[in-house]
Amino acid sequence: MNYKYKKQFRQNLVEWFQNEKRDLPWRKTSDPYKIWVSEVMLQQTRVDTVIPYYNRFLEKYPTLESLAFAPQEELLKMWEGLGYYSRARNLQAGVKEVVEKYNSKVPDNRHDISKLKGVGPYTAGAVLSIAYKKAEHAVDGNVMRVLSRVLHITDDIALPKTRKVFEEAVEMLIDHEQPGDFNQGLMDLGAMICTPTSPKCLLCPVRDYCIAFHEGDADKLPIKTKKTNTKKQHYNVYVAINQNNQYLLEKRPSEGLLADMWQFPMIETKDDINSEEQFSTLYGCKIEKVLENNLLNFKHIFSHLTWEMECSLVKVEQITKEPCNSRFFSKEEIKQIPMPVPMQKILNVLN
DNA sequence: TACGCGTGGTT
């Protein structure tokens, strides 16, 4: 693309963004901390989903320090339902490092900010360009889709090495005067005009410079090969009540799926497994009575696996000491405890 | 590099 076209492309894009941009809460601030929080929440997550979480989160944790010293349980409760819970832990670890190592100032260069937990190439570029007006690339799915069409880039965006191609493209095109608006312009264009299916090319401010528009194959780009395969797991879930009307919950391990979140005890059903016996043994309690065998049956679909859940309501008596990662909670106490969506589904039928 | 990691919306 020659110099004249580049200049017009960025002018049209930035001007379009400044006129048409969405009114979003994180666009009312230039506080690097708040921009950072928004970018982490927005990773693989829709804008409409993030907005209420962002507002609640910053009301609770308005400063780096307030988040750095928050109890993990409370932090996870604030993140409950947003998904990808390691983001919350990584964000807090990163914030702590900024408080301790950088005197509570978010680094303003890619080298340092990229070392923070949970800050990858995209988030680094987004914070640097939006909060600090640095001419840094911030390549996400939107940017790859938009530029694959504008520049007719046919590399497979499912391959990690392809991101570099788009980073170089952004470096070639970026507006050095208003890099934040340029980067966000690419993203808003991707979200509002240059959509995955049925792109609205007739409304596009940069269609004159778009090769795919001229070739008429915008809807064939970007190229993405990867496919998903999801496994199935079947569980018997025990909603166990003791004589004091308290519910047995266990805390999940601190790594892996739904790390550090709480759940009702569940036994994966494989062949030749007596799950009631397993439950009694593992949790040290005796099932006195099965109150309801079909309390709730449902599927919960994760990105990479499906849980098939069969939930029973049982009355139990504590026999031996509880395992250290589980204990009984009253219904009031449960409200303070972070639980993932599949467990929320179960909680909802207990009312 | 490939895969694990949540959830809800869209086609």
Next chain:
DNA sequence: TAACCAAGCGT
């Protein structure tokens, strides 16, 4: 309805 998608990152 199953598949795919959405402001990615860590390992």
